[in-house]
Amino acid sequence: MPRRGRREEILAIACRLFSQKGYHGTTIRDISEACGILAGSLYAHINTKEDLLFEITDRGADAFLRSLTPIVESDVPARQKLKLAVRAHIQVVEANLEAATVFFHEWKALTGERFSQIQEKRDQYEGLWATILAEGVREGIFQLQDEKFARLLVLSVGNWIYQWYRPDGELSAEEIADRFVSLMLHGFAR
Amino acid sequence: MPRRGRREEILAIACRLFSQKGYHGTTIRDISEACGILAGSLYAHINTKEDLLFEITDRGADAFLRSLTPIVESDVPARQKLKLAVRAHIQVVEANLEAATVFFHEWKALTGERFSQIQEKRDQYEGLWATILAEGVREGIFQLQDEKFARLLVLSVGNWIYQWYRPDGELSAEEIADRFVSLMLHGFAR
DNA sequence: CCTACCGATCGGTAGG
DNA sequence: CCTACCGATCGGTAGG
Known part of the structure; x- marks a missing residue:
């Protein structure tokens, strides 16, 4: 039983x-x-092995969407949104490290309708990030002759965090997020 | 025959x-x-299926190492090295897109000694990037109270390029590299 | 959740 | 490089 x-x-x-x-x-x-x-x-x-993969990646997608959506919809300046968004992203990775790894690394093994469903949620998630950056441009606080590249930069960081983030480090997820935002906003040239 | x-x-x-x-x-x-x-x-x-994976990833590793090593060893300022390094990286991805995908995404399927061998070359490659950043700090042109994070930023971009780079875009690999370097050095805040 | 099993497919081999 | 094949393992099922 x-x-x-x-x-x-x-x-x-x-x-x-x-x-x-x-x-x-x-x-x-x-x-x-x-x-x-x-x-x-x-x-x-x-029912099938793929059920497991789908349920894991679908929950992962929902966790990321649930955490980012209210930030994007909130009424704060884009710069603040970016900071909160990176914090939220890292916190989701932190709270679901294994699921995040499967979500970012294994989702393409899904087939048919389920592949498309997760792809859609991924696109949706990336769209939310793009929204924040676009807002920042409209507000005049981000300079985006390079909007596309800024987006790729942000997404690169986001999509790679699960590879190196380990919850036993010295810094909190929040501190890590803040340093990354600072780096992305101002660069590391003196 | x-x-x-x-x-x-x-x-x-x-x-x-x-x-x-x-x-x-x-x-x-x-x-x-x-x-x-x-x-x-x-x-x-x-001899075995794994032979194929090993040969593909090993050649991939060598291509990246061969292209970055002379740049690191050259006698130019770190800022210039960074620019040349990102250019070289994107060019290797461009010239071997499928091999780069396997190298970045599938190498962990290797086992035993072969896994370790590729892991070593990956570490070596990351070490070369770290060298460039460290030189920039010594030269005083990079501000690295966040050395570790700058490194993660650079590696994130490098490790993610194969996911979105397609050779049929409008911009050349060189132009893409230069925009990324500019973004990493100065950020996208106004 | 076990017993008992299935057809299909896997990576790989012997002999030519 | 084909013919012919192997043992092992795969995802999954029927019946209890």
Whole structure:
């Protein structure tokens, strides 16, 4: 008989394994063994292996969207929005490091409709960042003869953070975010 | 009988498939079919599937190292080195887009000694970038109370370029590099 | 969630 | 490079 809460446990374990070995590099048996059950028993909880990948990446996408949307919609200057947005992004990565890794690194293994669904949410997320930068230009606080490149710079940082961010560092997620914003705004030339 | 030049063709095809579907998502039969031969026949040219991944990533690593090393060792100011380095990096990505994708995205599928070998070359490459930034600090042209963050910024951009760079854009690799350097040096705040 | 199993496919090999 | 094949493993299922 399926145990209560078992499904969440399976998701967490799949998330960890996908982040370590990749989706295609992880087998149903890797997951079931880490759960202490047999391969076939996993299917009392899920329908397909791809279900796991989809649920992990979809939750990841929602976490990023939920955290950024209210900031973009808020009534503060763009410069402040940028700062809050980078903070929020790093905090989501921090709170879901393994899920973020799967979200950024493995989502392309999805197929068909599910691939498109996640792609859409990713586009939506990138659109929110673009909105902040565009606002900053309208406000005259960002100089964007290079709007496209500024966007790529911001997204590069965001899409790469999960690769090096570890929660056991000296600095808080907030401090890291603030330094990055400062760097992006003013550069590191003297 | 093995055809001359066949091995290079196999490498190119494997490179394309790995970049599209990932290493574990690509089968020996995918590769052999794209070559127009049978699965077993592939083994007249290679010993294992992992050989292909290793050779692709190792060549990728060497291409990046070969292009950056003489710049770091040259006798020009750090600011100029940074500019030349970003240009060189983008040019390597441009000239080997699929190999760069495999190098940045699939290298962790390597195992054992080969994993370590590529990891070492990656560390070496990152070390060269760190050298340029450190020189800039010594010269007094980079302000690096945030040396670590400047490095992460530069590496983020470098590690993400293969995701969006397409050779059919309006701007040349050089122009793109120069805009990025300008952004990194001076930021996009007005 | 286990027992028992399935067809398909995997990476790879022997012999020519 | 083909023919012919291998053992292992894959994702997944039926029946309890």
